[in-house]
Amino acid sequence: MKRIYLDYAATTPTHPEVVQAMLPYFTDSFGNPSSIYSYGQEAKGAIEEARTKVANLIGARKEEIVFTSSGTEAVNFALKGITSANESKGNHIITSSVEHHAVTETCKFLEKRGFSVTYLPVDEYGLVDPGDVKKAITDKTILISVMHANNEIGTIEPIAEIGKIAKETGIYFHSDAVQTVGHIPVNVNELGVDLVSMSAHKLYGPKGVGALYIKKGTKLAPLIHGGEQERRRRASTENVPGIVGFGKAVELVQQEMTGEIERLTSLRNRLIKGLLERIDHTQLNGHPVKRLPNNANITVDFVEGESMCLNLDLEGICVSTGSACSSPSLEPSHVLLAIGLPHEQAHGSLRFTVGKWTTDEDIERVLEVLPRIAAKLRAMSPLLKSTK
Numbered sequence: 001m002k003r004i005y006l007d008y009a010a011t012t013p014t015h016p017e018v019v020q021a022m023l024p025y026f027t028d029s030f031g032n033p034s035s036i037y038s039y040g041q042e043a044k045g046a047i048e049e050a051r052t053k054v055a056n057l058i059g060a061r062k063e064e065i066v067f068t069s070s071g072t073e074a075v076n077f078a079l080k081g082i083t084s085a086n087e088s089k090g091n092h093i094i095t096s097s098v099e100h101h102a103v104t105e106t107c108k109f110l111e112k113r114g115f116s117v118t119y120l121p122v123d124e125y126g127l128v129d130p131g132d133v134k135k136a137i138t139d140k141t142i143l144i145s146v147m148h149a150n151n152e153i154g155t156i157e158p159i160a161e162i163g164k165i166a167k168e169t170g171i172y173f174h175s176d177a178v179q180t181v182g183h184i185p186v187n188v189n190e191l192g193v194d195l196v197s198m199s200a201h202k203l204y205g206p207k208g209v210g211a212l213y214i215k216k217g218t219k220l221a222p223l224i225h226g227g228e229q230e231r232r233r234r235a236s237t238e239n240v241p242g243i244v245g246f247g248k249a250v251e252l253v254q255q256e257m258t259g260e261i262e263r264l265t266s267l268r269n270r271l272i273k274g275l276l277e278r279i280d281h282t283q284l285n286g287h288p289v290k291r292l293p294n295n296a297n298i299t300v301d302f303v304e305g306e307s308m309c310l311n312l313d314l315e316g317i318c319v320s321t322g323s324a325c326s327s328p329s330l331e332p333s334h335v336l337l338a339i340g341l342p343h344e345q346a347h348g349s350l351r352f353t354v355g356k357w358t359t360d361e362d363i364e365r366v367l368e369v370l371p372r373i374a375a376k377l378r379a380m381s382p383l384l385k386s387t388k
């Protein structure tokens with residue numbers, strides 16, 4: 001049976017050209033980038049090349065990119081780094097109620113350390129209102145953190161508008177752009193951000209590599225102390241093959257972005273339209289237009305997302321019931337609750353994310369299989385019976 005992978009937001013397969021680009025840095029060019037002899041300098045050169053590529057992708061300067069071990073680390077670095085270096089100015093953070101756990105759990109940690117956090121509500125599409133950001137600012141606010149696009153429902157937030165408010169009020173602004181960098185245009189100057197978190201494995205690069213954009217002049221403390229790597233901003237011997245892979249992945253997505261946005265949007269639209277037409281009592285979650293090209297999040301009433309997910313898996317189709325990180329827990333997604341879905345509907349939601357290797361035939365197969373699965377599960381659903 002051909003397996004169909006429709007969970008590109010959880011992770012992407014590493015592009016074969018990326019793997020090829022990485023291989024020499026495990027063997028022939030294995031040097032420590034801090035070594036002054038040729039092995040070391042080759043490795044260092046490769047890191048700097050990757051740094052230039054990542055910077056170019058987001059309109060930043062090379063010196064403004066710090067490589068990390070993941071998107072999660074980049075987020076932790078941004079939030080803990082800003083708060084610890086600017087504590088004397090205030091102790092208030094503004095964020096949204098639909099952030100990834102990397103942000104929300106870091107905020108909870110900071111709350112225990114004496115910071116106060118405002119979690120802004122969102123509308124039924126998952127959008128933050130920039131007016132709410134403005135209203136929440138106090139003379140103690142030192143950081144605003146709002147994600148660029150939501151990993152579960154795909155809604156793209158009004159980052160440039162929030163960026164203007166942050167600039168006017170002189171407050172640092174971080175955006176978790178793990179789901180957008182490499183997928184849609186991200187330009188740090190147009191968005192008005194001071195810090196941006198990114199991750200390689202969401203854009204056909206390897207797992208375990210990320211980066212934080214830090215605008216020149218931003219005051220933040222390191223998260224990891226030790227050696228003098230990354231201009232003293234992040235200690236530890238660099239993951240050279242991973243960073244090289246990140247750079248190669250960035251180069252490839254940049255070349256293909258415009259065409260991919262169009263192709264994926266069309267596949268996604270066909271999937272959404274087909275599912276809503278073929279299965280009654282379904283709805284699309286997230287914004288109909290301000291959404292990532294690759295994301296379709298659908299609620300199927302009267303059935304459990306987990307049951308649909310497992311039944312789809314038996315047919316070789318991989319989708320998720322929420323973000324990968326929350327999948328093992330049976331708690332409904334905080335994002336779906338924040339957009340106003342009741343618990344039963346939040347439990348009956350599926351996230352499909354298409355990507356580079358998704359074909360028309362893959363979408364056709366889902367449209368053929370899921371209505372059958374939904375009908376079968378509904379026939380034995382206590383949720384449906386209780387509404388009769």
Ligand code: PLP
Nearest residue numbers: 070071072100102151176178199
């Ligand atoms: N932020 C968002 C929006 C994400 O979707 C993810 C991953 O799912 C992360 C942060 C964490 O990135 P990483 O897996 O590289 O730690």
